[in-house]
Amino acid sequence: xxxxxxxxxxxxxxxxxxxxxxxxxxxxxxxxxxxxxxxxxxxxxxxxxxxxxxxxxxxxxxxxxxxxxxxxxxxxxxxxxxxxxxxxxxxxxxxxxxxxxxxxxxxxxxxxxxxxxxxxxxxxxxxxxxxxxxxxxxxxxxxxxxxxxxxxxxxxxxxxxxxxxxxxxxxxxxxxxxxxxxxxxxxxxxxxxxxxxxxxx
Ligand SMILES: [Zn+2]
Numbered sequence: 001x002x003x004x005x006x007x008x009x010x011x012x013x014x015x016x017x018x019x020x021x022x023x024x025x026x027x028x029x030x031x032x033x034x035x036x037x038x039x040x041x042x043x044x045x046x047x048x049x050x051x052x053x054x055x056x057x058x059x060x061x062x063x064x065x066x067x068x069x070x071x072x073x074x075x076x077x078x079x080x081x082x083x084x085x086x087x088x089x090x091x092x093x094x095x096x097x098x099x100x101x102x103x104x105x106x107x108x109x110x111x112x113x114x115x116x117x118x119x120x121x122x123x124x125x126x127x128x129x130x131x132x133x134x135x136x137x138x139x140x141x142x143x144x145x146x147x148x149x150x151x152x153x154x155x156x157x158x159x160x161x162x163x164x165x166x167x168x169x170x171x172x173x174x175x176x177x178x179x180x181x182x183x184x185x186x187x188x189x190x191x192x193x194x195x196x197x198x199x200x201x
Contacts, residue, residue: 023054023064027095034068036098038118048116048133049074053081055091058164065094069115070133072200076179077115077136083175090164092139108153108194111141129197136181136196138172139164143193145184158193166193 031050049071057063062085067077084091092111100106104119116133120126129135142164144156151157159165166173166185173183176196184192 021061023062024057024059026063026065026093027099028064029066029096029098034066034096034098034116036096036102036118038102040118044132047071050096051077051081053077053084053094055081055084055094056088058090058092063091063093065091065113066096067094067113067115067136068096068133069136070200073115073134073198076176076181076198079179080172080175083171087171089170089172090139092141092164105153108137108140108156111139113138113140129199132200134198134200136176137194138166138196140194142166143185145190145192145194147190 029050031048034050035045035048047070048068051067051069051074053065053067055063055065067081069077081094083089091113094113095107097104097107097112097114097117100110100112102118104117107114113136115130115136117128117130117135119128119130121128130137140153141156142159142162143166144158145152160167166183177183179198181196181198184190184195184197
């Protein structure tokens, strides 16, 4: 017990000496853990990659998380989070949705950012780009979705200009658009402010 405390103190000291506290670890899963228990076909699984990302949280501390996404967008995700860290756009957490057993509503309620999810579009059987790891939802509580007069997650609100909130002029939106991602904020059926997708075949 004593020895491990000394070791901890040493590690803390080294981290401090290196210029700051160690990042808060939000997610450090294996690929299998990130994929979860859902029956995902091999043809999809083989294209998914688990990307380690860093971001500043709303607590003003550096965090470490993971995004499970399609291999075709790994570079986009890495470059996006490099930007997110640099401009200190706050992200609540970036954790594969398997943490919530694939439940979008539970992940949204936790304000979590994620890519791959084995689910269709809301309220329909239409496949979502999340199923191919070609979609990304960012800070859903700050950037809720509006559908037929309802808001998702249910108690969220869009407060323009608030930290972590997206807008037409925000660097995150402009970066993703430049890389060919579409933003869901202005869709007709649902205004999905948290949602981006890159429709690659
Ligand atoms: Zn989405």
